Amino acid sequence: MNIGQASEASGVTAKMIRYYESIGLMPPAGRTGSGYRVYGEQDVHMLRFIRRARDLGFALDDIRTLLGLWRDRERPSAAVKAIALKHIDELTQKIAELQAMRRTLQHLAEACHGDGRPDCPILDDLAETGHDGARPAKAQTSTKMQIKKNGGDRSPPCH
Amino acid sequence: MNIGQASEASGVTAKMIRYYESIGLMPPAGRTGSGYRVYGEQDVHMLRFIRRARDLGFALDDIRTLLGLWRDRERPSAAVKAIALKHIDELTQKIAELQAMRRTLQHLAEACHGDGRPDCPILDDLAETGHDGARPAKAQTSTKMQIKKNGGDRSPPCH
DNA sequence: ATAAGGCTTCCCATTATAGGAAGGTCAAGA
DNA sequence: TCTTGACCTTCCTATAATGGGAAGCCTTAT
Numbered sequence: 001m002n003i004g005q006a007s008e009a010s011g012v013t014a015k016m017i018r019y020y021e022s023i024g025l026m027p028p029a030g031r032t033g034s035g036y037r038v039y040g041e042q043d044v045h046m047l048r049f050i051r052r053a054r055d056l057g058f059a060l061d062d063i064r065t066l067l068g069l070w071r072d073r074e075r076p077s078a079a080v081k082a083i084a085l086k087h088i089d090e091l092t093q094k095i096a097e098l099q100a101m102r103r104t105l106q107h108l109a110e111a112c113h114g115d116g117r118p119d120c121p122i123l124d125d126l127a128e129t130g131h132d133g134a135r136p137a138k139a140q141t142s143t144k145m146q147i148k149k150n151g152g153d154r155s156p157p158c159h
Numbered sequence: 160m161n162i163g164q165a166s167e168a169s170g171v172t173a174k175m176i177r178y179y180e181s182i183g184l185m186p187p188a189g190r191t192g193s194g195y196r197v198y199g200e201q202d203v204h205m206l207r208f209i210r211r212a213r214d215l216g217f218a219l220d221d222i223r224t225l226l227g228l229w230r231d232r233e234r235p236s237a238a239v240k241a242i243a244l245k246h247i248d249e250l251t252q253k254i255a256e257l258q259a260m261r262r263t264l265q266h267l268a269e270a271c272h273g274d275g276r277p278d279c280p281i282l283d284d285l286a287e288t289g290h291d292g293a294r295p296a297k298a299q300t301s302t303k304m305q306i307k308k309n310g311g312d313r314s315p316p317c318h
Numbered sequence: 319a320t321a322a323g324g325c326t327t328c329c330c331a332t333t334a335t336a337g338g339a340a341g342g343t344c345a346a347g348a
Numbered sequence: 349t350c351t352t353g354a355c356c357t358t359c360c361t362a363t364a365a366t367g368g369g370a371a372g373c374c375t376t377a378t
Contacts, residue, residue, distance in 0.1 A: 013335085013336085015335075015336065015337090016334080016335070016336095019334080019335080032343095034342075034343055034344085035342080035343085036343080036344095054334090059333080059334090060333080060334075
């Protein structure tokens with residue numbers, strides 16, 4: 001089957017399929033005499049695997065490892081679990097950060113009249129001197145997570 | 160003061176200060192005869208504002224608007240609040256997505272022995288045919304949020 | 319004067335994805 | 349058979365915000 005059909009069957013865009021091949025996440029596809037890529041059920045299966053992993057927020061680098069473990073019939077399940085747990089940690093951390101931001105913003109928004117008057121606690125907070133805007137400390141939480149970016153589309157209602 | 164001192168005083172790296180200037184978020188800094196950028200308290204104040212806004216997860220584009228409102232003594236607080244509420248919505252959505260991922264992963268991880276044996280519910284899930292990996296539809300919610308270092312995402316996993 | 323350290327600009331990398339241009343290929347219809 | 353349109357190919361660009369580094373000028377203290 002063509003790349004377009006593989007895309008249709010896997011839910012991964014043709015663009016991404018080529019990209020995954022270019023970075024070695026997918027093995028080089030077979031080619032027809034005229035250069036068209038050719039895919040089989042195996043490939044579609046792998047693409048679905050990748051897609052599902054992306055939907056769960058795994059970075060392509062982790063997916064690369066997961067694919068290796070998937071292929072390896074002798075893998076210790078501990079290796080897989082470790083990757084999952086690490087990812088759960090990252091998610092937990094990121095969630096905490098976002099919640100902290102939201103909490104602060106909600107307080108500020110509640111305090112803001114939101115009318116025609118110029119007084120604004122939100123701006124006051126941002127402009128406030130003393131948020132520890134000083135020193136360029138760098139002990140960030142730097143979660144390197146990536147997690148999808150576009151409209152992957154799918155996701156039917158859970159019933 | 161030099162860019163290094165402004166950086167120290169604001170908590171924004173020199174690299175970023177130059178970048179903010181290059182994209183017009185900060186006005187062009189004054190220069191010494193030899194080309195060094197010169198900053199005053201005003202500038203440091205603005206840099207702190209930007210930094211605080213970044214810490215709350217605002218995208219530079221929103222910050223651009225917020226700076227404009229900050230400068231405008233006549234702004235209606237409603238304009239500021241609207242931006243904050245929009246951001247809260249984005250955060251809420253992102254949080255929900257990440258929580259959904261985490262929930263799914265936690266279930267899978269709990270079911271995985273995590274020992275030397277190869278059986279792994281996590282891989283089974285990823286490999287499972289039928290996660291609706293089919294059709295590459297395109298309906299998007301495309302949250303353009305930036306938030307420090309991750310990306311947007313999709314698909315609420317059914318568990 | 320010389321070295322150290324700060325500054326400047328410019329280029330590259332990151333992450334996953336999308337968009338588009340230029341041009342080749344294939345299948346179906348006129 | 350020729351044309352057309354849909355599909356394929358590669359290559360380049362952009363995104364958001366940030367970091368890294370090179371090459372070279374400037375300053376300041378020794």
